[in-house]
Amino acid sequence: DEVDPQQANEIGLQLAEKLAKGHEVAVYTHTDKDHIHNHIVINAVNYEDGRKFHAHGQEAIDHVRKISDELCKEHGLSIVEERSADVRYTLAEQSLFQKGESSWKDEIRTAVDSSKEQATSFEDFQERLKDQGVQATLRGKNITYEHLESNKKVRGTKLGLAYEKETILHGFERQVTRERETRNSATTVNRGFE
Known part of the structure; x- marks a missing residue:
């Protein structure tokens, strides 16, 4: 800010x-x-x-x-003292990356990244994920993701900040607001041509 x-x-x-x-x-x-x-x-x-x-x-x-x-x-602005952990990788995942391979967790991250950009609600998000072989379930303070092909589960907190419940749900609110603003500005622009 x-x-x-x-x-x-x-x-x-x-x-x-x-x-x-x-x-x-x-x-x-x-x-x-x-x-x-x-x-x-x-x-x-x-x-x-x-x-x-x-x-x-x-x-x-x-x-x-x-x-x-x-x-x-x-410019008189503060600087980030600590690295943010939008994405968290385990040592095993880092080892796979060095070999040029991806992990099932990274497949979940990829599916979440593409789905959350388009979804406007958690239900919409779940449907988009399911189409990519991932199931998302809200559990208390967390989201649990399941990689359906490998039958493995992981909490969003283990994948990184970008995959946690609060980040995901807040993103839908921003998406709805952006769409509303886009429609309103389009309406305003169209009125100018009447």
Whole structure:
């Protein structure tokens, strides 16, 4: 709640300039989540010297984070001290990823990610998941996901913050609000042409 979309976009442009001088960039500022954030797309070819942009591994992530933190401080904004755990991977899953394989938990994550973006209610979410071989059940404070093919279950809290009950249910509220706002703005625009 410290930044508006315009300021976030400006900081994103400054970050892109520092990271990829001489590269074409696009900075997309998203307001569709609880937090305003940027996505930065960098053209790999430098238009000044033709060299390719390289950024790989944890070192590159740490470099981006350092520059982003410096810019936030310059603009009087707080910085994130701890990494958020939107997604949690077990050591066994990390081992599978290194071999180029996916886990049944990651198949659940993929199904949830695609379903929650389109669903407007928990029931709609459940139906979309079931079409992808996953069952979701509300149990107290948790959501339990079942991978139907392997007959294995996992709580949302074990998959990460993005898969927990509160995050999922709050996402439906935001989706309904966005659709309502889109319909209202479309109605307003159409009235202008009458």
